[in-house]
Amino acid sequence: MxxxxxxxxxxxxxxxxxxKALRKAPVRLTIxxxxxxxxxxxxxxxxxxxxxNPSDIAYPIRSIFRRQRNxxxxxxxxxxxxxxxASEITLDDGQTILYDYLVVATGATHSYFGHDEWSEVxxxxxxxxxxxxxxxxxxxxxxxxxxxPDQADRWLSFVVVGAGPTGVELAGALIEIAVHAVGxxxxxxxxxxxxVVLVEGTNRVLPPYxxxxxxxxxxxxxxxxxxxxxxxxxxxxxxxxVSLSTGERIxxxxxxxxxxxxxxxxxxxxxxxxxxxxxVMVQPDLSVAGQPNVxxxxxxxxxxxxxxxxxxxxxxxxxxASAIWADISGENRxxxxxxxxxxxxxxxxxxxxxxxxxxRFSGLFAWIAWLAxxxxxxxxxxxxxxxxxxxxxxxxxxxxxxxxxTGLPKHE
Amino acid sequence: MxxxxxxxxxxxxxxxxxxKALRKAPVRLTIxxxxxxxxxxxxxxxxxxxxxNPSDIAYPIRSIFRRQRNxxxxxxxxxxxxxxxASEITLDDGQTILYDYLVVATGATHSYFGHDEWSEVxxxxxxxxxxxxxxxxxxxxxxxxxxxPDQADRWLSFVVVGAGPTGVELAGALIEIAVHAVGxxxxxxxxxxxxVVLVEGTNRVLPPYxxxxxxxxxxxxxxxxxxxxxxxxxxxxxxxxVSLSTGERIxxxxxxxxxxxxxxxxxxxxxxxxxxxxxVMVQPDLSVAGQPNVxxxxxxxxxxxxxxxxxxxxxxxxxxASAIWADISGENRxxxxxxxxxxxxxxxxxxxxxxxxxxRFSGLFAWIAWLAxxxxxxxxxxxxxxxxxxxxxxxxxxxxxxxxxTGLPKHE
Numbered sequence: 122m123x124x125x126x127x128x129x130x131x132x133x134x135x136x137x138x139x140x141k142a143l144r145k146a147p148v149r150l151t152i153x154x155x156x157x158x159x160x161x162x163x164x165x166x167x168x169x170x171x172x173x174n175p176s177d178i179a180y181p182i183r184s185i186f187r188r189q190r191n192x193x194x195x196x197x198x199x200x201x202x203x204x205x206x207a208s209e210i211t212l213d214d215g216q217t218i219l220y221d222y223l224v225v226a227t228g229a230t231h232s233y234f235g236h237d238e239w240s241e242v243x244x245x246x247x248x249x250x251x252x253x254x255x256x257x258x259x260x261x262x263x264x265x266x267x268x269x270p271d272q273a274d275r276w277l278s279f280v281v282v283g284a285g286p287t288g289v290e291l292a293g294a295l296i297e298i299a300v301h302a303v304g305x306x307x308x309x310x311x312x313x314x315x316x317v318v319l320v321e322g323t324n325r326v327l328p329p330y331x332x333x334x335x336x337x338x339x340x341x342x343x344x345x346x347x348x349x350x351x352x353x354x355x356x357x358x359x360x361x362x363v364s365l366s367t368g369e370r371i372x373x374x375x376x377x378x379x380x381x382x383x384x385x386x387x388x389x390x391x392x393x394x395x396x397x398x399x400x401v402m403v404q405p406d407l408s409v410a411g412q413p414n415v416x417x418x419x420x421x422x423x424x425x426x427x428x429x430x431x432x433x434x435x436x437x438x439x440x441x442a443s444a445i446w447a448d449i450s451g452e453n454r455x456x457x458x459x460x461x462x463x464x465x466x467x468x469x470x471x472x473x474x475x476x477x478x479x480x481r482f483s484g485l486f487a488w489i490a491w492l493a494x495x496x497x498x499x500x501x502x503x504x505x506x507x508x509x510x511x512x513x514x515x516x517x518x519x520x521x522x523x524x525x526x527t528g529l530p531k532h533e
Numbered sequence: 534m535x536x537x538x539x540x541x542x543x544x545x546x547x548x549x550x551x552x553k554a555l556r557k558a559p560v561r562l563t564i565x566x567x568x569x570x571x572x573x574x575x576x577x578x579x580x581x582x583x584x585x586n587p588s589d590i591a592y593p594i595r596s597i598f599r600r601q602r603n604x605x606x607x608x609x610x611x612x613x614x615x616x617x618x619a620s621e622i623t624l625d626d627g628q629t630i631l632y633d634y635l636v637v638a639t640g641a642t643h644s645y646f647g648h649d650e651w652s653e654v655x656x657x658x659x660x661x662x663x664x665x666x667x668x669x670x671x672x673x674x675x676x677x678x679x680x681x682p683d684q685a686d687r688w689l690s691f692v693v694v695g696a697g698p699t700g701v702e703l704a705g706a707l708i709e710i711a712v713h714a715v716g717x718x719x720x721x722x723x724x725x726x727x728x729v730v731l732v733e734g735t736n737r738v739l740p741p742y743x744x745x746x747x748x749x750x751x752x753x754x755x756x757x758x759x760x761x762x763x764x765x766x767x768x769x770x771x772x773x774x775v776s777l778s779t780g781e782r783i784x785x786x787x788x789x790x791x792x793x794x795x796x797x798x799x800x801x802x803x804x805x806x807x808x809x810x811x812x813v814m815v816q817p818d819l820s821v822a823g824q825p826n827v828x829x830x831x832x833x834x835x836x837x838x839x840x841x842x843x844x845x846x847x848x849x850x851x852x853x854a855s856a857i858w859a860d861i862s863g864e865n866r867x868x869x870x871x872x873x874x875x876x877x878x879x880x881x882x883x884x885x886x887x888x889x890x891x892x893r894f895s896g897l898f899a900w901i902a903w904l905a906x907x908x909x910x911x912x913x914x915x916x917x918x919x920x921x922x923x924x925x926x927x928x929x930x931x932x933x934x935x936x937x938x939t940g941l942p943k944h945e
Contacts, residue, residue: 157672158937174586176935183718184932194720196675197938214680249939258571264609268626299706306595308606503926503934514915520596522915523588525570526609527661 124191124356125221127445128210130200130387132159132182135419136226138438140186146446150192151218153210154182155199160249161499163431164508168252171260171302171521175249177508178528180500181498200227203390222414224441225387225401230427231418232381232398239358243376245418246287255377257526259295259520262304262375263312264526270309277315278373280363283357283380285323285328286466289338291379292319292347300346301470301519316349318371320363321378325351327474329428331465337483341468350453380428384421391415396423398411405456406444407437407526416441427459431498436460467491470516536561536603537633539857540622540628542612542799544571544594547761547831547914548638548841550850552598552695558858562604562633563630565622568596569612572661573911575843576920578699580664581789582706583714583933585671589920592912593819598628614637615802617824636853637799637813641832645791646808651770655788660697667789668702669938674713676722676938689727690785692775694767695792697735697740698878701750703760703789704731704758705881712758713882715929730783732775734792739886741840742876746886749895753880792840796833803827808835817868818856819849828853839871843910848872882928 124147129136132154140152158179166175172365186192202211203225209217244254260411261280266276277299281292286469299315319326319342325335326342326349332444339349354366362372384399393409394402400423401409407422409415419435422427427433436459444454465487473487499505511522535558535875541548544566553795554562560618570591579585579848584725598604614623615635643657656666671691678688693704693898711727718724731738731754738754751761766778773790774784798812801924806814807835812835813821819834821827831846839845848871856866873890877899911917 157676157936174588174935175939176937178588179716181936184936187718194679195718196680197673198680215681218638253939261609264569267606268608268610268628301701306593306599306607383902387605402848440819449850471781501934506926507922507934510919510922513920518915522919523586524593524596525588525591526568527665 124218125449126151127221127222127224128153128218129155129224129226130210131163131225131385132185133226133228133419133440134434135228137185137225138435139226139418139441140189140192142439142442142447143335144189144191146191147449148191148222148445150183150189151194151196151220151230153184153196153200153212153481154199155197157181157183157197159185159500161504163437164495164499165246165249166290166294167250168249168523169246169255169259169291170298171240171256171523171525172294172515173508173511175252176524177504178499179249179509180504185500189212200387202525203387205392205415208229208414220414220441221443222416222480224416224418225391225421226417226419226434226438227385227387227421229384229398229400231378231384232383233378236358237377243358243378245378246291252526257296257528258375260524260526263299263307263310265374266310266312267307268309269306272299272374273310273314274376275372277310278314278371278375279315280318280320280373280376282320282376282378284319284326284351285379285381288319288321288464289326289342289468291377292317293345293472294340295468296345296347298521302521302524304394316348316373317346318350318373319433320353320355320365321349322349322354323351327464327466330474331476331481334464334476336480338466338474341472341474341483345469345472382420386422387419391417393417400425403409406454407457409443412464416444416478424457424459426472432462433459454485465491465494513524536736536817537861538563538631538941539634539636540565540624540630541636541638542566543637543639543797543831544597544824545574545638545640545749545831546846547640547850547853548636549597550668551638551830551853552601552604554656554851554854555857556601558603558605558635558854559861560603560857562601562634563608564594564598564604565608565610565624567609569593569595569696570611571597571912573916576907576911577661577664578660578702578706579672580661581658581667581703582710583668583925583935584927585920586935587664589916589923590911591661592916597912607918608613610660612799615799617804617827632826633810634828634857636828636830637803637833638829638831638846638850639797639799639833641794641796641810641812643790644795645790646793648770649791652773655694655770657790665939668935670787671710672936672938675711675719675722677786678722678724680721684786685722685726687773687784688786689722689724690730690774690783690799692730692785692786692788693733694732694784694788694790696731696738696761696763697791700736700791701754701878701880702730703791704729704754705879705884708759709758709881710933711828714933714936721758728760728785729758730785732765732777733761734765735763738822739876739878742878742886743888745892745894746876746888746893750878750880750886753884753886753895757881768791794832799835800829803829818866819853819869820856824929828856830917830927836869837934844874845871847940865900877906
């Protein structure tokens with residue numbers, strides 16, 4: 122009898138770690154992603170803020186699995202249908218693939234809470250393309266100010282919506298760009314006068330973190346010059362700025378969306394219960410109710426008390442692999458248990474907050490811990506070296522290495 | 534009386550060097566480009582072939598002139614009109630700028646010889662966006678072959694049209710990608726069977742180079758595995774391949790255009806004679822006939838015996854600066870004299886051809902000379918370090934650091 126066929130859809134943190142944890146398993150792995158690379162999402166905001174290059178935080182999926190012998194096939198493809206009765210998935214070109222085990226790990230993207238029209242004026246940050254759009258808009262805002270000094274107030278105002286880790290890190294980086302990276306290079310306007318506003322709907326920044334860290338993060342942001350507005354919901358976004366539920370109106374040429382979660386549409390094909398954002402409720406072993414050979418892992422899975430962060434996705438991916446291992450070995454599957462290893466966020470240059478196994482600290486040491494952990498989890502020796510070198514260069518020179526406006530040239 | 538206003542349009546090699554050579558001149562410089570960076574064009578093919586990142590070969594124009602005191606303004610803008618009578622240019626937003634001296638250095642792009650419909654199927658290589666399109670197409674071709682093994686012959690065939698330095702370098706890099714970078718990572722097909730065809734209309738590769746070097750380059754290309762077809766004109770390009778004037782038909786999933794020159798449309802606003810490709814005939818001092826205060830430099834200028842290469846553009850830019858200096862000092866302008874410093878091209882890994890001040894050599898030493906000269910002319914310490922590190926890493930590992938398919942995901 123031949124080895125069971127395991128199909129993994131999505132090579133984010135969950136899918137990647139499921140596949141790796143199965144590397145010695147007697148299975149035939151098929152790995153499917155619609156991109157040809159694994160993306161290190163936690164550093165995506167650094168691409169959006171011109172500190173890193175896209176390929177510094179992306180690694181070709183084929184290269185990752187080049188030496189893993191039980192990987193039968195790596196496919197650049199999109200899954201368009203899941204047939205649970207036939208144990209079969211369909212790809213975008215009509216090809217079908219049978220599975221014995223299916224791991225759906227296609228994640229989530231940002232959500233505009235029903236206001237999809239805001240996506241044009243307030244781009245979100247989930248893909249490399251998003252990051253390059255944001256990078257171009259931010260850099261172009263300073264250029265627009267230079268060409269239209271009478272509109273400088275608007276062009277030098279930036280609003281970040283959502284004060285989770287991404288929003289906090291973006292806001293800190295925007296201030297750094299304005300003050301240090303481009304500050305002394307304009308003639309008609311002074312970017313050092315830039316205004317960065319961080320808007321959050323709940324009553325504190327970094328809402329999932331311990332309250333003490335939230336307070337510290339807020340202090341550090343304000344020290345950098347970021348205006349923090351909490352308990353403020355966005356009611357309207359247009360080309361000229363943002364209107365808040367507090368009645369306040371912020372004129373801003375650039376708005377970045379760092380809020381909301383909308384799960385991958387593949388979740389809807391699993392016949393399971395979902396929450397409002399489309400995340401799939403799973404059994405204790407991360408399988409789908411009534412489908413013990415179909416698993417959901419990562420941001421697409423809804424597990425009580427487990428946040429949508431990279432460490433949780435890594436743990437879920439490994440857990441799914443262990444459940445498949447258990448089946449093969451004739452053992453019982455164990456329930457998934459999330460081990461909270463802590464929280465980290467960086468705030469501009471040499472600042473941050475950390476909560477590692479209950480030990481809380483902020484400032485320089487939190488920043489150093491953040492650097493070390495992110496380098497450690499990056500895939501590929503080259504990426505580690507280049508990211509570390511980019512950080513060192515930026516730290517020493519106060520500059521940013523990817524300060525180019527790309528995409529279609531203006532007026533074309 | 535205030536210093537004369539010098540307006541430089543285009544910050545390629547010519548505009549950049551004109552501005553730099555004027556750094557101590559008693560002038561007020563306005564520098565205009567529609568991109569926010571200077572692009573090191575000779576390495577663009579390395580972005581197209583996943584070896585380098587866009588920002589490795591691009592440098593922000595503002596940063597270049599940050600410390601140059603006579604630069605009054607750097608504008609990210611497009612020039613839409615030149616009024617020679619009023620000595621005034623108009624920008625895309627309607628703003629007008631008066632000049633005492635105007636330097637037009639907006640270069641050239643590729644031309645499809647009247648077959649603009651080919652641009653969709655056979656992208657050219659002039660901008661960073663072009664390079665990323667080509668990178669995605671090349672990398673995706675291997676993925677398409679993997680998903681459609683019955684069409685592997687077509688998807689693993691690549692045609693490069695035009696055997697100038699860019700075409701030769703692209704063809705060599707494509708073979709390297711197929712054989713080394715991705716060769717062992719596919720299951721259904723073997724990229725090492727890839728076919729790379731270099732098509733050239735004249736009777737030899739690198740037509741502007743000495744014949745001995747052309748022959749050597751051809752031998753080296755063929756040794757790598759590139760099929761070289763000379764005296765072959767392209768008659769048709771479609772989604773399935775290329776038809777040649779020789780009657781030959783090449784089925785290929787990827788065609789890259791590296792031929793033809795079409796000068797910037799700004800040349801037409803100067804009221805001067807032009808050649809068929811739109812290059813502007815200039816006076817011996819590089820000024821426009823009847824407009825002694827308007828200069829054309831770089832690829833947009835047509836000067837007998839001067840090729841459209843970076844060293845010529847650098848020399849022209851400096852010459853224009855010297856003519857302005859001469860006017861200011863009350864001296865006579867000198868005629869432009871091109872000093873041919875030689876020719877260099879690289880052919881894959883550790884191979885190349887060189888002709889430096891009449892000394893001709895090929896192979897490893899030509900390759901090393903090529904590396905050294907390109908690092909030397911790159912702008913910015915960071916770019917030099919990162920390019921050198923990327924090359925060292927690629928040389929040692931046979932891999933490519935920017936192997937990611939970006940742009941819109943497939944089927945979206």
